[in-house]
Amino acid sequence: MMMEAAPDTPATPRRSDATRAAILEAARERFAADGYERATIRAIARDAGIDPSMVMRYYGNKEGLFAAASEFDLRIPKVGALPAKHIGAVLVAHFLDRWEADEVLTALLRVGVTNAAGAERMRAVFTAQIGPIAAGVCPDPADAPRRAALAASQILGMALARYVLRLPPAAEMPREDVIAWLAPTVQRYLTAEHP
Amino acid sequence: MMMEAAPDTPATPRRSDATRAAILEAARERFAADGYERATIRAIARDAGIDPSMVMRYYGNKEGLFAAASEFDLRIPKVGALPAKHIGAVLVAHFLDRWEADEVLTALLRVGVTNAAGAERMRAVFTAQIGPIAAGVCPDPADAPRRAALAASQILGMALARYVLRLPPAAEMPREDVIAWLAPTVQRYLTAEHP
DNA sequence: CGTTGTTGCCAACAAGCGTTGACCAACAAG
DNA sequence: CTTGTTGGTCAACGCTTGTTGGCAACAACG
Numbered sequence: 001m002m003m004e005a006a007p008d009t010p011a012t013p014r015r016s017d018a019t020r021a022a023i024l025e026a027a028r029e030r031f032a033a034d035g036y037e038r039a040t041i042r043a044i045a046r047d048a049g050i051d052p053s054m055v056m057r058y059y060g061n062k063e064g065l066f067a068a069a070s071e072f073d074l075r076i077p078k079v080g081a082l083p084a085k086h087i088g089a090v091l092v093a094h095f096l097d098r099w100e101a102d103e104v105l106t107a108l109l110r111v112g113v114t115n116a117a118g119a120e121r122m123r124a125v126f127t128a129q130i131g132p133i134a135a136g137v138c139p140d141p142a143d144a145p146r147r148a149a150l151a152a153s154q155i156l157g158m159a160l161a162r163y164v165l166r167l168p169p170a171a172e173m174p175r176e177d178v179i180a181w182l183a184p185t186v187q188r189y190l191t192a193e194h195p
Numbered sequence: 196m197m198m199e200a201a202p203d204t205p206a207t208p209r210r211s212d213a214t215r216a217a218i219l220e221a222a223r224e225r226f227a228a229d230g231y232e233r234a235t236i237r238a239i240a241r242d243a244g245i246d247p248s249m250v251m252r253y254y255g256n257k258e259g260l261f262a263a264a265s266e267f268d269l270r271i272p273k274v275g276a277l278p279a280k281h282i283g284a285v286l287v288a289h290f291l292d293r294w295e296a297d298e299v300l301t302a303l304l305r306v307g308v309t310n311a312a313g314a315e316r317m318r319a320v321f322t323a324q325i326g327p328i329a330a331g332v333c334p335d336p337a338d339a340p341r342r343a344a345l346a347a348s349q350i351l352g353m354a355l356a357r358y359v360l361r362l363p364p365a366a367e368m369p370r371e372d373v374i375a376w377l378a379p380t381v382q383r384y385l386t387a388e389h390p
Numbered sequence: 391c392g393t394t395g396t397t398g399c400c401a402a403c404a405a406g407c408g409t410t411g412a413c414c415a416a417c418a419a420g
Numbered sequence: 421c422t423t424g425t426t427g428g429t430c431a432a433c434g435c436t437t438g439t440t441g442g443c444a445a446c447a448a449c450g
Binding site for chain 3: 041
Binding site for chain 1: 229230232233304305307308309314317318321322340341343344345347348349350351352353355356357359360361362363364365368376379380383384
């Protein structure tokens with residue numbers, strides 16, 4: 001048999017958890033640096049210090065590996081706790097944090113541009129996580145999706161210029177300046193009365 | 196010999212010009228649709244109705260083909276002729292036009308995200324073409340690059356959401372609405388007195 | 391006519407890819 | 421000690437890729 005002593009424990013510690021984690025970390029790095037096609041399973045396995053066949057065993061195939069590596073939560077603070085007047089600054093600052101904390105968002109953006117599954121995940125993340133924010137603060141909840149998309153376009157555009165294309169002025173701009181410039185834009189997209 | 200009758204004519208018509216053009220057109224479509232890695236020379240040749248080896252003969256290698264296929268001009272109207280007060284709206288409208296006219300910009304964006312040469316070309320295009328505009332209208336010419344990068348971040352972000360990720364609210368938004376929302380942002384990035 | 395350069399197709403190459411299955415060492419349970 | 425499970429390596433498969441060189445048809449020009 002293969003049952004555990006406590007079937008109600010959701011965490012099932014396996015001896016190979018360290019390997020699994022190493023694979024995921026290496027995969028995130030490679031996907032973020034190279035995109036989907038050029039991030040090869042062989043290279044990821046080499047980075048993780050194991051054999052490529054282990055990746056297949058643990059994640060099924062390359063798509064499954066990407067799905068596992070790009071699973072994450074934006075962790076946007078809950079809607080009610082946000083000061084509606086400064087939601088632009090809060091959102092921009094939060095996204096800069098999330099973008100610089102790890103490489104998952106960069107990987108997601110790089111893959112989403114050339115891979116259908118990646119694009120779908122990107123859409124899902126942004127509509128599901130910025131949408132509610134917009135619905136909570138914009139005047140007419142009916143066009144919340146549209147306002148969320150506008151805010152996302154500015155946030156994604158800065159991420160693209162700063163972290164992916166590395167356009168020098170955008171990449172070198174201090175964090176505070178980015179917030180100072182972008183916050184009014186996002187604020188207007190989300191809360192302005194009239195287009 | 197292989198000389199023409201009129202050596203001063205820059206246009207050197209060859210019998211294979213039609214083939215060359217077909218290759219370039221197919222390449223632009225494939226690069227725009229699939230990105231650099233997944234756009235294979237074989238598929239491009241098939242679209243153009245010729246043998247893959249012809250692509251190599253005419254463009255050297257895959258990189259050369261991309262360089263030729265992504266060569267283009269933003270054709271931004273000359274700086275002096277622009278009304279500084281409405282430069283935001285003019286720029287946004289112009290970019291929407293350029294983006295929808297052909298597939299070159301989409302190809303450039305898709306490739307620039309995963310390919311070093313593509314990223315370099317994207318940087319070159321935007322710094323060289325939005326930079327002068329910013330220098331012509333912003334209060335302090337010293338931070339023109341920074342303002343150009345900010346404007347580029349919003350324009351690129353909308354293009355990403357609308358044409359590449361196809362985030363539904365952004366993709367379906369009427370052209371006039373996009374201009375109405377984005378123009379004030381770009382205008383502020385380029386001409387506002389203080390951050 | 392012959393020569394020469396161009397245009398094109400065909401067949402192949404070496405390399406790299408994702409993926410698979412056989413096999414082995416270590417360990418836990420009986 | 422035996423037996424089954426787990427973590428892992430190794431060698432190979434079938435396939436696609438970019439790229440190359442040879443060969444046939446055709447045009448241009450002496």
